[in-house]
Amino acid sequence: MTAARSSCALGAKVGGSGTTGGGDGDDGEGSARAARDQSGERRLVHLNLGVLESVATVGTGTFGRVVLVQDRKTKSYFALKSMKIVDLIRLKQQQHVHNEKEVLMEVNHPFIVKLYWTWHDERCLFMLMEFIPGGELFSYLRSRGRFTNDMGLFFSSEIVCALEYLHSKNIVYRDLKPENILLDRHGHVKLTDFGFSKKLVDRTCTLCGTPEYLAPEIIQGKGHGLAVDWWALGVLIFEMLSGYPPFFDDNPFGIYQKVLSAKLNIPHQLDFYVKDLIRKLLVVDKTKRLGNLKGGAEDVKKHKWFQSIDWDIVPQRKLKPIIVPEVAHDGDSSNFEVYPEEKRRKEPAVSQQDLEIFKNF
Structure with a gap:
């Protein structure tokens, strides 16, 4: 980690x-x-x-x-x-x-x-x-080393719903990472820190975010849009299930080079379907990236890794949390x-x- x-x-x-x-x-x-x-x-x-x-x-x-x-x-x-x-x-x-x-x-x-x-x-x-x-998802990931497939599936499902909602309002989040995902006292997610979010009118060119989670088009500075959040989701799922991000180096420029090459070394023990999902999210060409295709977020939700998820109940917070934080009182x-x-x-x-x-x- x-x-x-x-x-x-x-x-x-x-x-x-x-x-x-x-x-x-x-x-x-x-x-x-x-x-x-x-x-x-x-x-x-x-x-x-x-x-x-x-x-x-x-x-x-x-x-x-x-x-x-x-x-x-x-x-x-x-x-x-x-x-x-x-x-x-x-x-x-x-x-x-x-x-x-x-x-x-x-x-x-x-x-x-x-x-x-x-x-x-x-x-x-x-x-x-x-x-x-409940604290940061990062803290739970750090203490466990990595999450089980079921844990990753639960957190990813709620995050997909949040991204779908933001994108429906033409808002790009641009800072998805474990440090910006909080858990409420019941174990459901809350995205926080919207300093890099933006209501899009057209593409934007600002270089911002965390190096390990930056999409290629942000690094290239050629303009980017909602697709960067789906790239970040792929990085997040990889990190949750393996314990480390797919692209890392001792300095940001080394990370950027690895992101642009997009050479993935996915741990062999990961679920077959999640490996397929990660590969389809971490596509350098944003026009071919899952989530940024014609079907939008629906394409992500229909992926076989999510086949056990009833998407109607997810935004109702009816999925059963796997990690329930120890919280003595509201404060x-x-x-x-x-x-x-x-x-x-x-x-x-x-x-x-x-x-x-x-x-x-």
Whole structure:
């Protein structure tokens, strides 16, 4: 099992224990109350940061931190992602942040993490999301070495449904990997970290993602679309069942060369049908890649590896999970790695010109 990979843009940060300060400048009253708008999607009708108390840091990244927080009034738990504006601008991640908000505001699916609220002050951007207590799929894969065929089949089925949903809205995910797949307390998947996702109007040419999971057309920079997610699914299935990705090297350029050659050495012990599926997903020519053919996601779902799956019940979360996380309560963070708390220090406020970039956040 390889060490955790880093993407071009990682998750976010919020620092320190105690209360996450400030908010919208009031006395800290209010609470995080979920409501449903006319589209049926859950949204917060009112919130300020003063009602949220930090419990534990559950993720860190290049320019931010994710903290498990609890609403002081309702006692509900959330994941608060905060990103330092000065670092976002320095690393040229403005558009990725806007894309993430735009996509998460639009989607509503059982296998995709929910976004409830966004806000910014003069220093940071904030995104409040549902907290998924089961931890990363990566952690379970690392501890087991590799998954059984049945485990891989279960996780792949739920992920296929999530990708099919995103693609139906012309949204490309672009960061499928075990680190971005969370398990809820019952063992069902939740895709998270949509910083690289994008609503497609035409092809896009941005080089982003994790080297081991990049499709050939991303590396070539000739423009790419929804097909890159089906390539990543092939990489994910390979890694889940073998314990390592199909293309790896000590440096990214070595990985890119192997991806473009697409020479596969699939472990002989894998199921016959899954080996066939992997070969049909990891096709360099995207016009011949399963999932990107005329039948779209249906072609993937009809593959013989999935022949035991009743696709009607998958999005209803009626498939029986094989791994059920140990979760003591809704705010249990024990399934995540322990991160040191960030020393509380007040970042310098950004200029009004820089703040204007995020005025609609």
